[in-house]
Each structure stands twice: as C-alpha cells, then as structure tokens.
Amino acid sequence: MxxxxxxxxxxxxxxxxxxxxxxxxxxxxxxxxxxxxxxxxxxxxxxxxxxxxxxxxxxxxxxxxxxxxxxxxxxxxxxxxxxxxxxxxxxxxxxxxxxxxxxxxxxxxxxxxxxxxxxxxxNLGLTGGTAWFGLMDVAEAKAGDVVFVSAAAGAVGSAVVQIAKAKGMTVIGSAGGADKCAWVKSLGADACVDYKNGSLLKNLKAALGDVGAKGIDVYFDNVGREHLDAAFAIAEQEARFAECGMIDGYNHEAPYGFKYIAYIIGKRLQLKGFIYTDYQPRMGEFYAAMGPMIASGEVQxxxxxxxxxxxxxxxxxxxxxxxxxxxxxxxx
Missing domain, CATH: 3.90.180.10 (Medium-chain alcohol dehydrogenases, catalytic domain)
Incomplete structure (x- = not known):
C-alpha cells in the first residue's frame, strides 16, 4: 500500500x-x-x-x-x-x-x-532554475561583477557559484566548515569564508582584499540574518540583492537586529525577492542555457x-x- x-x-x-x-x-x-x-x-x-x-x-x-x-x-x-x-x-x-x-x-x-x-x-529543476533566474534576471549580474553567495555549498548556492564563474564574475562564497569551503573553491569560487570560524564580516572584508575588490556588486541571499547584514556592510553603490531564502531565520522566533540596514538608502541598494515558480513560463529558455553547461561539465x-x-x-x-x-x- x-x-x-x-x-x-x-x-x-x-x-x-x-x-x-x-x-x-x-x-x-x-x-x-x-x-x-x-x-x-x-x-x-x-x-x-x-x-x-x-x-x-x-x-x-x-x-x-x-x-x-x-x-x-x-x-x-x-x-x-x-x-x-x-x-x-x-x-x-x-x-x-x-x-x-x-x-x-x-x-x-x-x-x-x-x-x-x-x-x-x-540543477535542471528548482535548484538550478532558482540559481539561474535569481542571478541573471533578478540580480542582473554581468561579467566583471563581484558576487557574494551565502550557503555556497548548498544546492542553489553551488549552482550560483558555477554559473557566475562561467559568466565571467568574481565569486566569494560562504559555507560552514573548511571541507565545504574547499569544495566551493573547487567549483571555481575565488574565495570562500567559513562562517563558523570567527567574525563573518571581518572574514568577508579579508576575502574582498584577497580578490582585489573593495565591495560586492551582487549578493545572492540564501541565509538572511547575519549574512544579509554583512552584505549590506560590504555592498558597493547600487549593488543588487537577489533574495532567494533566509534559512537562518526559519526556526527562530526572535527577530534579528540589523546593524547595517540603513546602507540600503545611502548605497541605493536594490533588494528583490523572487520565487522559482515566477519563471516557469521561461523554463525552455533555462533548459537551453543550463542543459549544455551540465552536459559539458561546466556546471557540476x-x-x-x-x-x-x-x-x-x-x-x-x-x-x-x-x-x-x-x-x-x-x-x-
């Protein structure tokens, strides 16, 4: 039965x-x-x-x-x-x-x-579609952008890392633990911050220095709370935030006090939430783009x-x- x-x-x-x-x-x-x-x-x-x-x-x-x-x-x-x-x-x-x-x-x-x-x-379903449309459509990412991806060792995050690198972007990821960070870098990320080891914001600033950047142009948010706050702090003027998920808050009943949220105004930040199903009418476009990247091994x-x-x-x-x-x- x-x-x-x-x-x-x-x-x-x-x-x-x-x-x-x-x-x-x-x-x-x-x-x-x-x-x-x-x-x-x-x-x-x-x-x-x-x-x-x-x-x-x-x-x-x-x-x-x-x-x-x-x-x-x-x-x-x-x-x-x-x-x-x-x-x-x-x-x-x-x-x-x-x-x-x-x-x-x-x-x-x-x-x-x-x-x-x-x-x-x-990578050919919700995961890859979320990564593709969030990065390329919502965040309007382009070659030369510096992209910060939270939960970069997760399903969506790891796809974002690879798509961004394939499109000529500099990528900084965050992941929990040295092994996951090593895997994210093996996918092509230019740097990866272990959010379990020390100050997230301090480590992100160090990673920016390592890749020769002053700030980020795009933030792909899978985590929320501290990661989102840190992204406010290191964002360049008119940076674009693709708000995909906030897993760090799903099981928390207490609110989170953002320290750097006011940067939204002065830096003219653009935050946009999105849902995978918004793009279902465009799945043919997605398959045409992602299918060959997976088949060739460019996106693993x-x-x-x-x-x-x-x-x-x-x-x-x-x-x-x-x-x-x-x-x-x-x-x-």
Missing part, C-alpha cells in the same frame, strides 16, 4: 519527529486525465519549513493530518491521460510519498537532455542522498544542521 508523510502538528521552532507521521494512504481512482506515478526521487527543500506554519506564504500551508507534498521525479505506471504513456519519466509535486494518482495537468514530462532524471530536482552537481521513504524527514531536518553538501535528495 502507498505511504506518505503527514503533518500532525505545527512545529514550534525546529521541527521534530513528533510533528509528523509516515502513514499508509489510499490512492485516488485512476480517472480520465489522470496518471499513476511511482516516485524514484524526492526533493526536500528549506521553503518546506514555512509551509509547516499556518501563515501566509507564497505556497499554501500544509494541512494538519494530511499528506505533505513537494518536488518528485518518478515514472508513470498507469495512464488515462493523452500524451502520457506508461514508462514516461515525469516531474511532479507529489513528493513526500512513494506513489500518487494525480491529474496529468499538474506534471511535466522530462525532456531528453542526456542527463540522469534526478537532475530535474537539482553534488548530491547528498538518503535512501528510502523512511529517511525523508531526517533528510529534511539535515538541511538545518548543514548535513548536506549540494542538493539533498531522497532515493526510493
């Missing part, structure tokens, strides 16, 4: 296993226009934490006592929908479970780009993979403790 993770209560602070349950589910009957999908890969992502709260957000909150959902790549095992055949590999939003019967209108058949299907949950991916549906919630919790390098995935 199919199984799915359910949200049983709203977390207070960091989620725990008491907040969720893995339970059997009955699948909907397969009717016209629907497909039966067996998932092979599940994505867990930081934005899912906000969906556990009963607050307004860009995604609907998870409902108590009901299955959760998220990105998944799977295979059609039965179909009553035109254009979808048994054996087709598809991207859906029916994650946090092993099987689903869903309307075909809500899924995407994977294009044949010569890469493993899980890439469509990583690294995955932290946990095995089995039972491990999904632990994989999710690992996002908040830095357990992942690159994209966190669950293989079923």
């Amino acid at each position: 199919a199984k799915a993770w359910h949200l049983m209560q709203r977390p207070k602070g960091k989620p725990t296993h008491d907040d969720v349950a893995l339970k059997e589910i009955e699948l909907a009957p397969l009717e016209d226009g629907m497909v039966h999908v067996r998932n092979h890969w599940l994505s867990v992502d930081p934005y899912m934490r906000a969906r556990m709260d009963d607050t307004d957000s860009y995604f609907d909150a998870f409902k108590l006592g009901q299955p959760m959902d998220g990105g998944a790549v799977g295979e059609i095992i039965a179909s009553k929908a035109d254009g979808f055949e048994v054996g087709d590999k598809v991207l859906s939003f029916a994650g946090w479970r092993d099987e689903a019967v869903i309307p075909a209108a809500g899924i995407h058949k994977l294009p044949d780009l010569g890469v493993d299907p899980y890439h469509f949950l990583a 991916s690294r995955e932290t993979v946990m095995e089995g549906l039972d491990s999904t919630f632990d994989a999710f919790l690992g996002l908040f403790s830095g357990a992942n390098t690159g994209k966190m995935l669950v293989k079923l």
Whole structure:
C-alpha cells in the first residue's frame, strides 16, 4: 500500500519527529486525465519549513493530518491521460510519498537532455532554475561583477557559484566548515569564508582584499540574518540583492537586529525577492542555457542522498544542521 508523510502538528521552532507521521494512504481512482506515478526521487527543500506554519506564504500551508507534498521525479505506471504513456519519466509535486494518482495537468514530462532524471530536482529543476533566474534576471549580474553567495555549498548556492564563474564574475562564497569551503573553491569560487570560524564580516572584508575588490556588486541571499547584514556592510553603490531564502531565520522566533540596514538608502541598494515558480513560463529558455553547461561539465552537481521513504524527514531536518553538501535528495 502507498505511504506518505503527514503533518500532525505545527512545529514550534525546529521541527521534530513528533510533528509528523509516515502513514499508509489510499490512492485516488485512476480517472480520465489522470496518471499513476511511482516516485524514484524526492526533493526536500528549506521553503518546506514555512509551509509547516499556518501563515501566509507564497505556497499554501500544509494541512494538519494530511499528506505533505513537494518536488518528485518518478515514472508513470498507469495512464488515462493523452500524451502520457506508461514508462514516461515525469516531474511532479507529489513528493513526500512513494506513489500518487494525480491529474496529468499538474506534471511535466522530462525532456531528453542526456542527463540522469534526478537532475530535474537539482540543477535542471528548482535548484538550478532558482540559481539561474535569481542571478541573471533578478540580480542582473554581468561579467566583471563581484558576487557574494551565502550557503555556497548548498544546492542553489553551488549552482550560483558555477554559473557566475562561467559568466565571467568574481565569486566569494560562504559555507560552514573548511571541507565545504574547499569544495566551493573547487567549483571555481575565488574565495570562500567559513562562517563558523570567527567574525563573518571581518572574514568577508579579508576575502574582498584577497580578490582585489573593495565591495560586492551582487549578493545572492540564501541565509538572511547575519549574512544579509554583512552584505549590506560590504555592498558597493547600487549593488543588487537577489533574495532567494533566509534559512537562518526559519526556526527562530526572535527577530534579528540589523546593524547595517540603513546602507540600503545611502548605497541605493536594490533588494528583490523572487520565487522559482515566477519563471516557469521561461523554463525552455533555462533548459537551453543550463542543459549544455551540465552536459559539458561546466556546471557540476553534488548530491547528498538518503535512501528510502523512511529517511525523508531526517533528510529534511539535515538541511538545518548543514548535513548536506549540494542538493539533498531522497532515493526510493
């Protein structure tokens, strides 16, 4: 029988296993226009934490006592929908479970780009699309810019590092620990700051000196709080901030006191929040740009993979403790 993770209560602070349950589910009957999908890969992502709260957000909150959902790549095992055949590999939003019967209108058949299907949950999916459009469209980054990327060893951050280098930019990343920083530099970053070792702002200023820059032109924000504050302090005039995520605050109830926020005014900083789904009509453009970069090895991916549906919630919790390098995935 199919199984799915359910949200049983709203977390207070960091989620725990008491907040969720893995339970059997009955699948909907397969009717016209629907497909039966067996998932092979599940994505867990930081934005899912906000969906556990009963607050307004860009995604609907998870409902108590009901299955959760998220990105998944799977295979059609039965179909009553035109254009979808048994054996087709598809991207859906029916994650946090092993099987689903869903309307075909809500899924995407994977294009044949010569890469493993899980890439469509990583650098050819939400991860890479967020990196590409956030950097190139939202931040309007260009060759010669100095780019600061927080959580640079994470899924989105590591993609931003590589895209920025491929486009002729100078890149400073931040990551937690010497090993992660070494990996970020192996991706091409000109410098990487270990935010767990000493003053973040002091170390960022030192990194700027190391790369021969006075300040940053672009900040790609995955973290918020102290990282965002430090970016205010080291920004050049009219620097552009792509506000992608603020994982450092998702489990904090107390507000953060910004010291350098007033620089937004004097430096004429441009901050813009964005969501991956804003750009779904432009995915063809993204595939055309990113597909060849992945196939050629110009943009590489690294995955932290946990095995089995039972491990999904632990994989999710690992996002908040830095357990992942690159994209966190669950293989079923």
